[in-house]
Amino acid sequence: MRPPSQPAATPHGRPPGQLDDATGRDGTLLHVRDLATYFFTPGGVVHAVDEVSFELGYGETLGLVGESGSGKSVTALSIARLVAEPPGRIVGGEIDFDGIDLLGLPDEEMRLVRGRRIGFIFQDPMTSLNPTLPVGHQISESTRTHLGLSRSAAATRAADLLGMVGIPRPRDRLGDYPHQFSGGMRQRVMIAIALACQPALLIADEPTTALDVTVQAQIMELLRSLTEEFRTAVILITHDLGIAAGMCQRVSVMYAGRIVESGLVDDIFGRPQMPYTRALLDSRPRLDREPGGRLRTIEGFPPDLVDPGPACRFAPRCPHRRDVCDAREPLMTARPATGERHAARCWGTEPGGWIQ
Amino acid sequence: MTEGRSGQLPLAEADGLEVHFPILSGILKRRSGSVRAVDGVTLAIERGETVGLVGESGCGKSTLGRALIGLRQPTDGTVRFDGRDLATLSSRELRRLRRRMQIIFQDPYGSLDPRMTVGAIVAEPIETHRLATGRAKVERVRELLRLVGLDPGFTARYPHEFSGGQRQRIGVARALAVEPEFIVCDEPISALDVSIQGQVLNLLIDLRREFGLTYLFIAHDLAAVRHISDRVGVMYLGRLVEIGRSSAVYVTPAHPYTRALLSAVPVADPGLERKRRRVILVGDVPSPADPPPGCRFHTRCWLYERLGRPEQCRTEEPELRAVADGQEAACHYAEAAQQSDVGVVPSPSA
Numbered sequence A: 001m002r003p004p005s006q007p008a009a010t011p012h013g014r015p016p017g018q019l020d021d022a023t024g025r026d027g028t029l030l031h032v033r034d035l036a037t038y039f040f041t042p043g044g045v046v047h048a049v050d051e052v053s054f055e056l057g058y059g060e061t062l063g064l065v066g067e068s069g070s071g072k073s074v075t076a077l078s079i080a081r082l083v084a085e086p087p088g089r090i091v092g093g094e095i096d097f098d099g100i101d102l103l104g105l106p107d108e109e110m111r112l113v114r115g116r117r118i119g120f121i122f123q124d125p126m127t128s129l130n131p132t133l134p135v136g137h138q139i140s141e142s143t144r145t146h147l148g149l150s151r152s153a154a155a156t157r158a159a160d161l162l163g164m165v166g167i168p169r170p171r172d173r174l175g176d177y178p179h180q181f182s183g184g185m186r187q188r189v190m191i192a193i194a195l196a197c198q199p200a201l202l203i204a205d206e207p208t209t210a211l212d213v214t215v216q217a218q219i220m221e222l223l224r225s226l227t228e229e230f231r232t233a234v235i236l237i238t239h240d241l242g243i244a245a246g247m248c249q250r251v252s253v254m255y256a257g258r259i260v261e262s263g264l265v266d267d268i269f270g271r272p273q274m275p276y277t278r279a280l281l282d283s284r285p286r287l288d289r290e291p292g293g294r295l296r297t298i299e300g301f302p303p304d305l306v307d308p309g310p311a312c313r314f315a316p317r318c319p320h321r322r323d324v325c326d327a328r329e330p331l332m333t334a335r336p337a338t339g340e341r342h343a344a345r346c347w348g349t350e351p352g353g354w355i356q
Numbered sequence B: 001m002t003e004g005r006s007g008q009l010p011l012a013e014a015d016g017l018e019v020h021f022p023i024l025s026g027i028l029k030r031r032s033g034s035v036r037a038v039d040g041v042t043l044a045i046e047r048g049e050t051v052g053l054v055g056e057s058g059c060g061k062s063t064l065g066r067a068l069i070g071l072r073q074p075t076d077g078t079v080r081f082d083g084r085d086l087a088t089l090s091s092r093e094l095r096r097l098r099r100r101m102q103i104i105f106q107d108p109y110g111s112l113d114p115r116m117t118v119g120a121i122v123a124e125p126i127e128t129h130r131l132a133t134g135r136a137k138v139e140r141v142r143e144l145l146r147l148v149g150l151d152p153g154f155t156a157r158y159p160h161e162f163s164g165g166q167r168q169r170i171g172v173a174r175a176l177a178v179e180p181e182f183i184v185c186d187e188p189i190s191a192l193d194v195s196i197q198g199q200v201l202n203l204l205i206d207l208r209r210e211f212g213l214t215y216l217f218i219a220h221d222l223a224a225v226r227h228i229s230d231r232v233g234v235m236y237l238g239r240l241v242e243i244g245r246s247s248a249v250y251v252t253p254a255h256p257y258t259r260a261l262l263s264a265v266p267v268a269d270p271g272l273e274r275k276r277r278r279v280i281l282v283g284d285v286p287s288p289a290d291p292p293p294g295c296r297f298h299t300r301c302w303l304y305e306r307l308g309r310p311e312q313c314r315t316e317e318p319e320l321r322a323v324a325d326g327q328e329a330a331c332h333y334a335e336a337a338q339q340s341d342v343g344v345v346p347s348p349s350a
Helices: A072-079 A107-116 A135-147 A151-164 A183-195 A213-230 A241-247 A265-270 A275-282 A323-327 B061-068 B091-098 B118-128 B134-147 B152-156 B164-176 B194-211 B222-228 B256-264 B270-275 B302-306 B311-315 B334-339
Strands: A028-041 A044-057 A061-065 A088-097 A118-121 A201-205 A233-238 A250-255 A258-264 B012-025 B030-045 B050-054 B076-081 B101-104 B182-186 B214-218 B231-236 B239-245 B321-324 B327-329
Touching: A028 A072, A044 A072, A044 A088, A044 A233, A044 A258, A061 A072, A061 A241, A072 A088, A072 A201, A072 A233, A107 A118, A107 A135, A118 A183, A135 A151, A135 A183, A151 A183, A183 A201, A183 A213, A201 A213, A213 A233, A213 A241, A213 B256, A233 A241, A241 A265, A241 B270, A250 A265, A250 A275, A258 A265, A258 A275, A265 B270, A275 B194, B012 B061, B030 B061, B030 B239, B050 B061, B050 B222, B061 B076, B061 B101, B061 B182, B061 B214, B101 B164, B118 B134, B118 B152, B118 B164, B134 B152, B134 B164, B164 B194, B194 B214, B194 B222, B214 B222, B231 B256, B239 B256, B256 B302, B321 B334
Parallel strands: A061 A233, A061 A250, A118 A201, A201 A233, B050 B214, B050 B231, B101 B182, B182 B214
Antiparallel strands: A028 A044, A028 A088, A250 A258, B012 B030, B012 B076, B231 B239, B239 B327, B321 B327
8 A cells, every 4th residue: 555645646536635727726615614503402502513624625525424413414514504593503613615705695695606506415315306396307497597598408408417427318307207216316316416507516415325335336436427527526424434435535534523533535544543433444344354253343322412521522432541531622633644634633642642 | 844054954944935015006906017026035044043135125135034034925935944834834833933033123213112111112022922920021121121231220211212223222122032043133233323333233243142043134234244144145136146155255256246246335445445346237126026037137247248148148047056165156157257356355364
């Protein structure tokens, strides 16, 4: 394996963080700083996303990895300003998207950004496709609204898009309804809608979780080739570390509302600096490891996000915990020894720490 | 009746099993065809063995599991448990036999009655089979909860108060309540978070050792299946297309479908992911109501294409045949499949 500090070939052959040739701007499309999204429930204020910061380059694919409740989906919904309010509310932070301050944008302007410049794919296409409208109509809706295409131009474009996502006889399928497609084909329709206006950013939230592994491979391959072709940046939200390993240039691991580790994909998987990341990598049987033996599991549960307390949020489940972990939560700090862009939130793996 | 390798009778056995479901159409709900969910499966599970079953949704793996414990009527063929043909038993005999076989479901949310306390859920099978009453029953429920790693003081709580992993443990406790010998685990971990999946797998392995249980472990997670199974069967459109020891099926798969499945599994190693040669199956699984002629897999088979579309694959349905010691595959060209390097994930030590 090559040394992990070199930001070399990615699965797509695109070095991360590179200057964008077309625009000449610096390579950053999205800056998220100290984003905080809380849910105001009868049981208290849930700190679902707590001071989350990351950035994303043009054309880059970032994996947001974590388990349910870690805040990865709420982070994505916050970027799109789609958090249900109430009970949710973005209470702090900044989101700079291609020079636009998304959190300061009036609702109607935000609507124009969604769909036109930011596309979405969700886990279950049935919840985001309208069951009562033909798919051709649903694809055209976006190109007519955002690109001002005429009815017939939009229909032609819809057929092209369906063909592009691998739906056979696309022209004949424009009049079909979502239920007339299989699960994998519906996800392809979703991709066609999401990419219809060639957005700069695609947010894909567990896009293949409901699908068979064979169909998952098809969809991932399709996403990879289309986003590469259109130079679309992607935030890929997944609980599957294997998918992140194969699709992403960079990965951020989330736990209990926080980003706890981030870095280039090789650094995260090759030399993880947060015990939670290590535990995730070891807690599931893997085809690339010898079978047998006892799985090293993470005992216990994530903390209650109503009152996460001052400790490291992983401390109660961490096998390496020391007093300092209970006393103070560590900050994200750079880990130059294991990668140029590697950062982690752990006392034990900081220089001079006790975890090897 | 077949005899297993150990010379003993298999514990659970399907012989030429067919399970069809009628397709009803029109307002009169006339039968217009049938879905051949399980279409000629012969499988013998030995005592103490864990057999894994993999395949895409709709391949019939769950139906096969349910038929093995008498929850689905065979359309044809035989299901035997401990040597006894389930179809010949009186309902009383069947009920008594059922105590020895249990099932754990995928959905830890849907499979527990939300209006019953955890204590009542676990006690129910004990009452049904009249295994204990009063004080002894209460003690037994507490013991079962302890066994699956739950606080025995939880008996008065309701399912919604528990996390997914804990609910799955409740499901396991209920299954164990009747001291079964054979448990069908139907996707027991797929609804759980990554870190919790490992806990439940460890629990199932511990319980197997402690009680000498026999499992049929149905899952679409190929790595989890390899981890827990002695043998693994691969199903496609109602047929068993490959079966053998896990060490053989995962290392030298002899059916092109097995190789395609393995090839599709992402592994958490970016370097390996970049190097892997994937075969991506085109299209969806054909309808089990109208499977393709010849080999059912030929419409999606990469090897069929690679071999120049041999006629035999379109006209003649391959039967399972031995391809190596302890490994059978249903492919006319199993030897060619076995020699290819498609799909196999190298382990670092290999």
